[in-house]
Amino acid sequence: MSDVTLTIDDQPVTVPAGTTILKAAEHLGVTIPTICYHQACTANAICRLCVVEVEGWRVLAASCVAEVSEGMKVRTRSERVERSRRTILEMLDSAVDISEAPAILDYLPGYAVDRERFPQAEKRDIPLIDDNPMYVRDYSKCVLCWRCVQVCAEDAQYTYAINFTGRGFETKIGTFFELPMLETTCVFCGQCVGVCPSGALKPKRQWLFEQGLTPGEIMQSTRTEKRRKRG
Amino acid sequence: MSDLDLEPLHAALHPLVPQGRTALLPALQAAQAIYGYLPEPVAAEVSRLLGVPLADVSGVIDFYSMFYRQPVGKTVIQVCGDPACGLAGGDAVLEAVCRHLNISPDQVSPDGAYSVERAPCLGLCDHAPAMLVGERAVGNADPTPQFGVPASPANWLAGDTPAPQGKAYGTARLLTANCDKGRPTSLAEYLAAGGYAGLKKALAITPAAVIAEVKASGLVGRGGAAFPTGVKWEGASQADGQPKYIVCNADESEPGTFKDRILLEGDPQRILESLLIAGYAIGAFKGYIYLRGEYAQAYRVMLDAIEAARLAGFLGENILGTGFSFDLELRRGAGAYICGEETAMFESIEGKRGFPRVKPPFPTTHGLFGKPTAINNVETLCNVPYILQYGSAAYRRYGTEKSPGSKLFCVSGDVTYPGVYEIPFGVTIRQLVFDLAGSIRHGNGLKTILFGGAAGAFATPDQLDVPLTFEDLRAAGLPLGSGVVMVCDESRDLRDVLTRLGRFFAHESCGKCYPCQLGTQRQHEILLRIAGGAALPGDVERLLDVGWTMSDASLCGLGQTAATAVLSALKLWPELFEPSAAAGR
Numbered sequence: 001m002s003d004v005t006l007t008i009d010d011q012p013v014t015v016p017a018g019t020t021i022l023k024a025a026e027h028l029g030v031t032i033p034t035i036c037y038h039q040a041c042t043a044n045a046i047c048r049l050c051v052v053e054v055e056g057w058r059v060l061a062a063s064c065v066a067e068v069s070e071g072m073k074v075r076t077r078s079e080r081v082e083r084s085r086r087t088i089l090e091m092l093d094s095a096v097d098i099s100e101a102p103a104i105l106d107y108l109p110g111y112a113v114d115r116e117r118f119p120q121a122e123k124r125d126i127p128l129i130d131d132n133p134m135y136v137r138d139y140s141k142c143v144l145c146w147r148c149v150q151v152c153a154e155d156a157q158y159t160y161a162i163n164f165t166g167r168g169f170e171t172k173i174g175t176f177f178e179l180p181m182l183e184t185t186c187v188f189c190g191q192c193v194g195v196c197p198s199g200a201l202k203p204k205r206q207w208l209f210e211q212g213l214t215p216g217e218i219m220q221s222t223r224t225e226k227r228r229k230r231g
Numbered sequence: 232m233s234d235l236d237l238e239p240l241h242a243a244l245h246p247l248v249p250q251g252r253t254a255l256l257p258a259l260q261a262a263q264a265i266y267g268y269l270p271e272p273v274a275a276e277v278s279r280l281l282g283v284p285l286a287d288v289s290g291v292i293d294f295y296s297m298f299y300r301q302p303v304g305k306t307v308i309q310v311c312g313d314p315a316c317g318l319a320g321g322d323a324v325l326e327a328v329c330r331h332l333n334i335s336p337d338q339v340s341p342d343g344a345y346s347v348e349r350a351p352c353l354g355l356c357d358h359a360p361a362m363l364v365g366e367r368a369v370g371n372a373d374p375t376p377q378f379g380v381p382a383s384p385a386n387w388l389a390g391d392t393p394a395p396q397g398k399a400y401g402t403a404r405l406l407t408a409n410c411d412k413g414r415p416t417s418l419a420e421y422l423a424a425g426g427y428a429g430l431k432k433a434l435a436i437t438p439a440a441v442i443a444e445v446k447a448s449g450l451v452g453r454g455g456a457a458f459p460t461g462v463k464w465e466g467a468s469q470a471d472g473q474p475k476y477i478v479c480n481a482d483e484s485e486p487g488t489f490k491d492r493i494l495l496e497g498d499p500q501r502i503l504e505s506l507l508i509a510g511y512a513i514g515a516f517k518g519y520i521y522l523r524g525e526y527a528q529a530y531r532v533m534l535d536a537i538e539a540a541r542l543a544g545f546l547g548e549n550i551l552g553t554g555f556s557f558d559l560e561l562r563r564g565a566g567a568y569i570c571g572e573e574t575a576m577f578e579s580i581e582g583k584r585g586f587p588r589v590k591p592p593f594p595t596t597h598g599l600f601g602k603p604t605a606i607n608n609v610e611t612l613c614n615v616p617y618i619l620q621y622g623s624a625a626y627r628r629y630g631t632e633k634s635p636g637s638k639l640f641c642v643s644g645d646v647t648y649p650g651v652y653e654i655p656f657g658v659t660i661r662q663l664v665f666d667l668a669g670s671i672r673h674g675n676g677l678k679t680i681l682f683g684g685a686a687g688a689f690a691t692p693d694q695l696d697v698p699l700t701f702e703d704l705r706a707a708g709l710p711l712g713s714g715v716v717m718v719c720d721e722s723r724d725l726r727d728v729l730t731r732l733g734r735f736f737a738h739e740s741c742g743k744c745y746p747c748q749l750g751t752q753r754q755h756e757i758l759l760r761i762a763g764g765a766a767l768p769g770d771v772e773r774l775l776d777v778g779w780t781m782s783d784a785s786l787c788g789l790g791q792t793a794a795t796a797v798l799s800a801l802k803l804w805p806e807l808f809e810p811s812a813a814a815g816r
Contacts (some may be wrong), residue, residue, distance in 0.1 A: 035745075036237035036555070045589050047745050048784040059791060061781045065589050080783050084746070087780040118753055119767060133769070143272035144748070153284075160284030164584060164597070165293045169752035171742030176278075177271045184286070185765075 006072035009040075021074055022050055022061035032076055034106050036145035036194055037064045041155050049088055050105070059181065060084060061160055094118035095169070097141045100199025104143070118149060126172065131180035134188045135220045136207045139172055142200040148192035161186035173187040200225040235272050239265050244280050251282050256565055259298055267461065268299040268313065283582065293740075295565035295583040297524045304339045304346035308388070309525070312349040313735055314681065314728045315356035315643040316718055324360045324372045325349055331384035336441075345388070350686075351568065351735055352523055353488035356643035356717075357650045358395035360699035364388055366527035367810040370395030380530075394528075397493040400655035403629050403637040406613040410497030415532045418539040419689060421500040427545065429616035433508045434553045438468060441512040445615065448623035449635040454571075454608030455684070455712050455788070456607040457701060460615075463605055466595030467513040470603035472792030475515040477607040478580075478599060479506055481522040481529070482564050482571040486685040487715035490639040493651045495522070495529035498613075499536030503545065503559065505612035508619055510557045511802055513605050517558060521576050524564040533561055568739035572608045572787050573598075586743045587787035610639055610714075628655035634700035638711075638803055642668045644718035645675065654699070660694035662720060675720035676688055679803075683712025683733050686792030688799035689725075710795070726762040729797055733758040736793040747790030748779040754794060766810040774801060774808065 005014045008025050015024045020043075026034050045062035052063045055073035060080060075081065089104070091111055098104050108115070126139040152159050161184040165174040175184045193201045208218045215217035243261040247254035257270060260278050266273055269292055278288040292298045310316075310325040313580045325336065329347055332340045339346040355361035359372025369387045386392055396414075399407035408415040409424060421427070433441045446461030467475060479502065483491040494502065506518045522530055537559055540546045562580055564570050570579045575590035577599045598604020614636060618626045627635045634656035640663060643649045647669030654663060660680065664670070671677050681692040687710050690697075697707045703709050719728065733755035740751040754777050757770050776792030778801075785791045801808060 002306070041317065044743075045786055046743055048786065049745070051784045059785075062589070062786070080779070082781045083776060087776045088745050091753055091777070091780075092745060095749055118756075118773065121753060123755060128413040144742070144745075160286055163284075163286035163290035165290065166742070167294050167296075168737060168740035168742045169748060174286075174289075176289045177274065185284070199457070227589065 004068045004070050004072075006068050006070070006074060008074045010075055015068055017068070020067050021052055021061065021066050021068055021072075024062065024068050025052075025076060028032075029205055030076055032063050034064060034195065035104060035143060036147070038147050038197075041147050041150045041195065044150075046144070046146055046209070047088070049085055051084055052076045053081050053082060074166040075143075082111065086113055088115045090115075090117040092143060092182055095124050096198070098198060100141055101143065103197060117188075122169070124169075124172075130204075130207075132182050132186075132188070133204055134190070135193050135204055136183075136202050137173075137203065138200050140200075141198050142173060143174070143198045144171060145197060147195040147197070148169075148201060151191040151195055154188075155190050157187070157189055158187070159185050159187055162192070187229075235266070235270065237272070237276050240273060240276055242727045245275070249281050251281055252582035253580060255281055255283055255288070255296075256562065256579065258327045259288075259292060260563060260565065263298065267305065268302050270300070271754045272480070274300075280580075286582075289583055291582070295524075295567050296738075297564075297566035302339065302343070303682055304344055304357065306345050306388075308345055308347045308362060309350035309353065310362040311348065311351075311353045311355065311360065312353035312731065314685075315352070315649075316360040316721065317727065317731050318644050318723065319359035320373060321360040323388060323623040324362060328362070328384045328387070331388070350525070351738060352484065352488070352491040353522070354483055354711045356487055356641065357397075357491050359643065359649070362387065363525060363527070366388070368395050368528060376594055382411075391412055397489075397496045397651075399493050399639070399651045399653055400648070401639075401651075402658070402667070403655040404653055405617045405626075405629065405637045406494065406501070406610065406639065407497070409501070410493050412497065415496060415536070416498045416500065418493040418500055418536070418543060419611050421495070421498070425620065426500055426616070427504050429619035430507050430511075430545075431503050433511055433549065434551060434555055435496075435620045438512045438514060441508060441619065442468060444623050445512070448597055448614070448618045448626045450611065450614050450618065450626075451701070452608055452613075453610035453638070453714070455686070455710075456633070457711065460607060460611055463511050463595060463607070464509065466593075466604040466780045467598075467603045469516075472596070472601075472603050474517060474602060475514060476599045476602055476604040477506055478510045478519040478604060479518065479577065479605065479612055480571060480573065480576060480606055480608045481520055481526070482568075482576060483526070483573055483609070483713075483714045484523050484568040484739075485715065486732065487643055487681065487717045488684060488713040489643075490641050490651050490714055492526060492529055493639075494609050494613055495526065496532050499532050500540065501613050502533075502609060502618055503536060503540050505615040506559060508615050509547065509605060510605065510611065511555055512663070512666050513603070513606075515605070516556050517560070519560050519562055519580055519599070521564060521570070521580060522560045523568050523571075530561070530563055532715045537561060558644045558694075566810075567741075568735075569787075569789055572789060575787070576606065577604070585790070586741050589786065604760040608792045626670055631698075631700050631702075633702045638699065638714060639713045640699070640716050642716045642718070644681075645672045645720040645723070646670065647672050656700045658696050659696050659698050659813065660690065660716070663699065663716065664695070669716075671718065671720050673720075675722065678721045678723055679725065681715065681728065681796065682720065683710035685735055686710070686788075686795050687712045688795060689803055691803065724762075725800055726758070728756070729800055730758045730762040732796050736789070740789065740793070744784075744786035744790060746781045746783075746785045747787075747793060750777045750785075751793050753777050754781070754797065758797070761808055766808065767808055769808070770810045771801065771805065774798075
């Protein structure tokens with residue numbers, strides 16, 4: 001494959017054609033923030049935190065999917081980029097409990113995020129779902145990165161236990177007609193828990209530990225539950 | 232639920248099963264027609280029969296607002312609450328209907344006969360205030376009787392009001408010549424008026440020559456993006472991959488837009504002829520028409536038209552003995568504005584939630600089912616028969632050098648004669664609104680015109696002499712959009728109009744990308760408190776940040792334009808948004 005030369009923040013870089021701007025920036029040691037992006041998942045350009053300004057483009061480019069081209073001039077921290085990233089983080093913070101999303105919390109100071117930017121904003125307050133012995137689902141912490149849905153489907157497991165419910169701001173992740181996880185096709189592979197960036201999906205034992213149960217109590221409680229479900 | 236009889240479902244789905252997932256929306260529509268809603272066992276059976284994962288089926292049900300998981304009334308009443316109907320008293324209509332049935336919005340009447348919803352724009356702005364009673368449109372539903380027209384909720388529900396007629400007006404009737412009857416033009420009438428002559432000319436020349444003629448005409452897309460039609464066709468025709476598809480975007484849902492409804496209901500054969508020519512040009516033998524779910528009248532008209540065309544040999548194998556074969560499938564949406572976005576429409580036809588795809592790749596190479604696809608708006612396509620029949624030079628006699636041809640404008644709001652007007656490019660806004668549409672209603676003064684659509688901008692009285700062309704509008708900072716010209720007289724509170732637009736976008740955001748999923752919600756919240764006289768310090772800056780972030784960083788055109796009207800108003804009338812501003816009425 002042929003090579004492409006472009007500039008990112010005025011620094012020239014040469015990468016193979018087909019490389020994304022995000023990857024090209026990594027070559028230069030320029031870090032572009034991301035939320036939904038995950039090495040093992042199809043990039044869907046959802047969070048838009050990775051947007052950059054490309055000279056001549058009408059709108060900002062999602063660097064996780066936008067490919068480089070010859071002579072491209074990319075700005076990763078222009079005024080438009082900064083405004084979008086800050087506002088995205090402020091809006092997300094106003095809707096979702098990001099207290100257990102360390103990577104997102106780390107971005108806040110760098111973009112001067114005002115954590116009270118949107119007063120009177122509706123939050124996605126959703127009760128925790130504890131319906132199986134393996135993991136709990138706390139969708140008030142869900143940032144809708146789609147990774148769990150993707151690994152449950154074509155990105156890994158082909159299990160299709162979960163999908164989206166609702167639309168727009170009301171979008172949630174859920175099972176068919178909100179069935180308990182044990183009544184779905186879920187095989188408890190744990191991959192969704194593994195890719196969750198914000199503590200919305202959590203191993204049941206970890207969650208019980210955080211609730212203050214002792215390891216002994218946790219073992220007893222999850223074992224009993226398993227037996228009961230089998231019976 | 233155990234007493235649910237699934238036999239009728241099996242019978243209804245039998246012809247759809249071989250199609251698999253792409254038949255999911257039609258299957259759910261068929262199921263809902265039987266059971267009134269989509270309870271869990273029915274959804275599970277659809278999943279089993281079509282081989283679609285259970286969670287995907289409920290995901291699709293949830294995405295489309297015309298699918299119901301809970302029982303609704305036998306007849307669902309959808310009362311429009313968007314700007315054109317809002318200006319005409321739509322809220323009072325909703326209230327009157329609810330009072331008549333003694334229920335609240337989203338409730339079912341105790342006898343199960345009715346439920347009432349506030350609907351997004353129904354495309355009946357020329358008959359505002361409007362509603363749908365089941366599949367029947369009711370227009371001019373003014374609670375105060377006028378001209379002896381029966382006007383009470385009992386009349387609207389009983390169906391003894393005249394059906395709203397879709398007619399076109401204007402001075403250049405290239406596309407709408409047959410749209411003056413208030414009823415569909417039959418195949419015989421269409422043929423008598425010279426119909427299908429364009430197709431015959433096209434089939435007598437090469438596909439490349441057809442594309443060359445369309446390119447020479449200078450035709451550009453009328454759905455909002457103004458992309459050159461011939462270039463799009465050329466891309467699809469030259470792309471690798473088989474089969475190829477032509478898709479007609481008839482998912483007209485932009486508030487204030489009703490031009491395609493007039494074409495669909497008035498002259499269906501012209502649309503079929505256009506698709507045949509397009510299919511021949513790009514090398515497609517299959518086409519889809521994706522019609523918005525709320526357009527029930529247009530659906531009946533198009534179904535009949537397709538049947539008539541098939542019987543007459545205009546669709547099917549070996550058309551007109553030329554060896555060219557082509558057929559069409561008519562699909563109905565299910566209540567999702569986003570499916571008017573081309574890639575979201577492909578997803579919907581494929582049986583999925585209407586999430587827009589990342590572009591590139593573009594539809595001409597990777598479209599429907601991943602195959603090369605040309606997708607055109609109804610109005611765009613309707614230009615094609617004229618161009619082929621009379622030639623691009625004749626077509627270019629209309630309009631201007633850079634904006635050839637004619638354009639349909641949807642004039643609504645505070646004008647004497649709201650309606651669809653087909654005029655040559657170059658007519659001024661003043662001529663359209665004052666000369667053709669009969670000026671501002673009741674002799675009031677003009678405050679502003681919402682121009683282009685919900686995703687449009689506001690025009691001020693000093694812009695009335697701007698000629699309606701792509702080049703002049705661009706210079707004036709006004710988007711042509713989908714041809715919306717929504718007039719507000721001097722008495723109007725624009726905060727009310729903006730709040731309705733904000734609600735529309737929040738309701739219709741698909742929820743995929745963060746800027747739009749979160750931004751449309753925040754924008755609506757802020758607009759609501761501003762309209763209610765409870766603006767907070769910093770709300771203007773919040774609207775600007777949210778608006779620019781949606782415009783700059785959203786994934787698709789919906790999010791990128793969800794703040795356009797708000798940003799336009801902020802620029803023109805910043806005082807409206809200040810905490811000190813008086814409460815809206």
